[in-house]
Amino acid sequence: MERVIFKGDQGYETARKNWDPHTDKYPKVFVFAQKTQDVANAIKWANENKVPIRARSGRHSLEVNLSQVTGGIVIDVSEMKKIKLNKKSGTVVVGTGRQWGELHTCLLGKDIWLHSAIALRLESEASP
Numbered sequence: 297m298e299r300v301i302f303k304g305d306q307g308y309e310t311a312r313k314n315w316d317p318h319t320d321k322y323p324k325v326f327v328f329a330q331k332t333q334d335v336a337n338a339i340k341w342a343n344e345n346k347v348p349i350r351a352r353s354g355r356h357s358l359e360v361n362l363s364q365v366t367g368g369i370v371i372d373v374s375e376m377k378k379i380k381l382n383k384k385s386g387t388v389v390v391g392t393g394r395q396w397g398e399l400h401t402c403l404l405g406k407d408i409w410l411h412s413a414i415a416l417r418l419e420s421e422a423s424p
C-alpha cells in the first residue's frame with residue numbers, strides 16, 4: 297500500500313526535504329509508491345485532476361527543485377526495493393529505491409558481478 301502525504305499532513309516537511317534542503321516548491325501531495333501499480337494509480341489520479349507530476353528517487357539532485365513542483369504530485373519511488381535475479385539470463389531487475397551498496401551486498405556470492413566504485417572500495421578496504 298502506498299504512503300500518501302498531503303500538504304498539511306504530519307510528515308509533509310520531511311517529505312519535502314531533498315539533499316539540498318533549500319527547495320521553495322510546495323507540492324500538493326507526495327505518493328511513496330511501493331509497487332508499479334502505485335505509480336500507475338498516481339499518474340492516473342494526476343491526469344484526472346490535471347495536476348503536474350514529478351518523479352523522485354534518491355532526492356540527491358544538485359538542482360534543488362527538479363523533483364518538486366508547487367501544487368503538483370511527487371511520485372517518490374525510493375521505497376520500491378524489490379530485486380529480481382534471473383540466473384538463467386544473468387540479469388537483475390532492481391527497484392528504483394535500492395542503493396548501490398545494498399545491491400552489491402544482495403548479489404554477493406550469486407555469480408553476478410557489478411563494476412562500480414563501491415566494488416573498488418571494498419577491494420581496497422580488504423587489502424592490508
Ligand SMILES: Cc1cc2nc3c(=O)[nH]c(=O)nc-3n(C[C@H](O)[C@H](O)[C@H](O)COP(=O)(O)OP(=O)(O)OC[C@H]3O[C@@H](n4cnc5c(N)ncnc54)[C@H](O)[C@@H]3O)c2cc1C
Pocket residue numbers: 315350351352353354355356357358359362363373392
Ligand atoms: C554530493 C553529490 C555528489 C554527486 N556526485 C555525482 C557523480 O559523481 N556522478 C553523477 O553522475 N552525479 C552525481 N550527483 C548528481 C546525482 O547523482 C544526480 O542528480 C541524480 O539524478 C540523483 O538521482 P536521484 O535518484 O537522487 O534523483 P532525484 O534527486 O530524486 O531526482 C533528480 C531528477 O531525476 C528525476 N527522477 C528521479 N527518479 C526518477 C525516476 N525513477 N524516473 C524518472 N525520473 C526520475 C527527477 O524528477 C528529477 O528531475 C551528485 C549529487 C550530489 C548531491
